[in-house]
Amino acid sequence: MFIATIDGGTSNTRSYIWKDGQIAGEARVAVGVRNTAIDGNKTRLLGAVRQTLNEAAHQAGISLADVSLVLAAGMLTSNVGLCEIEHVTAPVTLDELAQAMVCQTIEDVCPQAIWFVPGLRNLDPAACTAATIDHMDIMRGEETEAAGLLAYAAPEGPAVLVLPGSHNKYIMLDGQERLLGCLTTLGGEVLHSLTYDTILADTLQRSYAASFDEAAFLRGLADHAQLGLLHGAFMTRILGMFDQGTTLELQNYLQGLLLADDLYSLKRSSLFAGLDDAVFVVAGRPVLQAAYACMFAKQGWRTVLATAEQQRGLSGYGAIMLAKRRGLIQ
Secondary structure, X not given: OEEEEEEXXXXXXXXXXXXXXEEEEEEEEOOOHHHHHHHOOOHHHHHHHHHHXXXXXXXXXXXXXXXXXXXXXXXXHOOOOOOOOOOEEOOEOHHHHHHOXXXXXXXXXXXXXXXXXOOEEOOOHHHOOOOOHHHOOEEOOHHHHHHHHHHHOOOOOOEEEEEXXXXXXXXXXXXXXXXXXXXXXXXXXXXXXXXXXXXXXXXXXXXXXXOOOHHHHHHHHHHHHHHOHHHHHHHHHHHHXXXXXXXXXXXXXXXXXXHHHHHHHHHOOHHHOOHHHOEEEEOOOHHHHHHHHHXXXXXXXXXXXXXXXXXXXXXXXXXXHHHHHHOOOO
């Protein structure tokens, strides 16, 4: 049985062909839902999904007609995606999330029906008031990655899943593996902008840290408390101008500032109360995983790092796990 999974993001679309739980083919194109917003229509997005599905099938040595099941997740269920589906409201179990999957046929993409995984929100919109709005958060795609991570190694007791990206996502789970909600920051997007599009670009040589420097990272963590995020960010340039750090050290310093700001938000969120009892399951690049592990260790928190193999096609693997819970796969 061949299964196709589609992971649609803001800027990229990825498709995978799976056989017996293994990736047999994959394809990616730099087109996402932002193109729908820019163009005012879904033509490019439809073409991107169709293209990646066919390329992944070709790589797997089959035709798309040989695929028995097509699953999709991420921003494809947004209003600028392929099939708008309302967020499910937390708390939610993986079984409940699986039951909320929606089946639609989109002939411009593929002849098979597509099963879409909905996103997750912290509150029902009717519960949003001036007093509760700061508890609201949303995700599309990370809930499916969460299903994948939990299938690999579900921690005992409460856990926080850390999914870095353009928007860093922190997902809180209770001891029954219920997704209680999430907290989102612009950490990755801000790091990209500071690194490539600001006065810091030359100092940082327009690149991210290739390895982890603990001392520089810890200095960034500490300086966030003393200088704040924005003045601390400018200090990256000052340190570079006056030979107080190598490029690698300054890259790690800036990462420390940004993750300290994420930590500030986590520790003040009512959703993430009781962090001392939680296990932090961290995805992302090895350098970033090392940074998180260092920061959490200073808090006395336990950390588990997802392997590179576990992260490959994670959204697709999670979608397959949800499809099994829905009874779509025997």
